Amino acid sequence: MTDALAPLHAAALRRRHLLALAAGGLALPAARAASYPDRPIKLVVGYPPGGSVDATARQLADVLGPKLKASIVIDNQGGAAGALGAQRVATSAADGYTLLLGSSNELAATGVLNRAQKYDPMKDFTPIGLVSSAPVLLVAGPKAGFKTLAEMVDGVKRNPGKYSYGSSGVGSTLHFAGELMKQRAGLFMTHIPYRGVAPLTNDLAGGAIELAMLSVPGAQPFLQSGRLTALGVTGGQRLKALPQVPALAEHPLLKGYEMSGWFALVGPKGLPADVSGRLQAALHESLADPVLRQRMEDTGAYPAGPRDDLAKLMREDIARFAKLADYAHMRE
Structure with a gap:
């Protein structure tokens, strides 16, 4: 190879090297996905x-x-x-x-x-x-004595500040669901935050609090045993899994309520x-x-x-x- 052609040959090798690297780079995602x-x-x-x-x-x-x-x-x-x-x-x-x-x-x-x-x-x-x-459930414990959504709304309105409800934590979706219910129906209750479903359901069933917003899986064993009572579901309509439980939106003071x-x-x-x-x-x-x-x-x-x-x-x-x-x- 002449000295005059050497720079051209080197440039060609560099181009081939760069093209090979680019091709390899493009192949990496496909190889990783595979x-x-x-x-x-x-x-x-x-x-x-x-x-x-x-x-x-x-x-x-x-x-x-x-x-x-x-x-x-x-x-x-x-x-x-x-x-x-x-x-x-x-x-x-x-x-x-x-x-x-x-x-x-x-x-x-x-x-x-x-x-x-x-x-x-x-x-x-x-x-x-x-x-x-x-959607989640509004659930009553035995201490509350409520069997229906109408009884709960009436009882809380007649006794502002007497009742408390629990949720899975401050700022949780269950907390917001409870606060939206309070706002829409004009209810005054104290919110009690918990770190998990187990302590919340245990306190509710044991009478430490009266009401709670609970997930369906968390509530179901207690509903089936009769230790807790489902008063309403927070979705806009009833659940297929619990058709006997009304939507909160069915109450006149909670018309249009929905929080899932x-x-x-x-x-x-x-x-x-x-x-x-x-x-x-x-x-x-x-x-x-x-x-x-x-x-x-x-x-x-x-x-x-x-x-x-x-x-x-x-x-x-x-x-x-x-x-x-x-x-x-x-x-x-």
């Missing part, structure tokens, strides 16, 4: 076992795992109405191996009142998809598009499974559809909760 997942996936639940979020996570994992050809391990991290578990996922590696089965609590509601919350639901997660929505929680699958921010796409496809396939859909409906939930927009729902509910917090003077 190999993901190649080890167990940790699905964090920000609540102790036994509640609606935990039940939803386990129902989903039973179907989603086989779709992904991977084992899914449930990791319960209870506290702060789900916010502690959410914080753990928000700071995890964005590789698809640590996910959150979250709820409207930690993904929309809690940050409205908790100024110390260390994550932003809209900035610190990658939305994968909505799993289901679920929801459950969603998210990952840390920066989740690679090929990994999130793989998870989205597997989630949508799982939610079409008739057995999973029936199990969700049996626990008072409505399975999500493929067109449900999780990010849009999160934005709308954050704005809704903030407006209610201001109206009801819930902020400190």
Whole structure:
């Protein structure tokens, strides 16, 4: 090779090298998507076992795992109405191996009142998809003596300040559901926050408090045993699972009332598009499974559809909760 041609030859080699690197780079996502997942996936639940979020996570994992050809391990991290578990996922590696089965609590509601919350639901997660929505129950314990929604509204209005109701925590969806009920019907009750379903239901059944907002799975064993009484459901209509329980909106003072929680699958921010796409496809396939859909409906939930927009729902509910917090003077 002549000295005159040497620079041209070197330039050609550099171009080939750059093209090879570019081709390799373009192939990385496809290779990663093909190999993901190649080890167990940790699905964090920000609540102790036994509640609606935990039940939803386990129902989903039973179907989603086989779709992904991977084992899914449930990791319960209870506290702060789900916010502690959410914080753990928000700071995890964005590789698809640590996910959150979250709820409207930690993904929309809690940050409205908790100024110390260390994550932003809209900035610190990658939305994968909505799993289901679920109204909750207004439930009375034996101390209250109420058997119907009408008795409760009348009794609380005649005795302002006498009764208390419990929820799964300050700023939780159940808390907002109770405050919206108080606002609409003109009721004065004290809110008692709890760290989980078990202590809340135990105190309610034992007479420490009179009323509570509870998830359907959390309430059902106590309803079946007769220890608690379901007075109303917070959705706009009655549940298929509990057709005998009226919607709160059926009461004249609560016309138009509706407050449902929801459950969603998210990952840390920066989740690679090929990994999130793989998870989205597997989630949508799982939610079409008739057995999973029936199990969700049996626990008072409505399975999500493929067109449900999780990010849009999160934005709308954050704005809704903030407006209610201001109206009801819930902020400190």
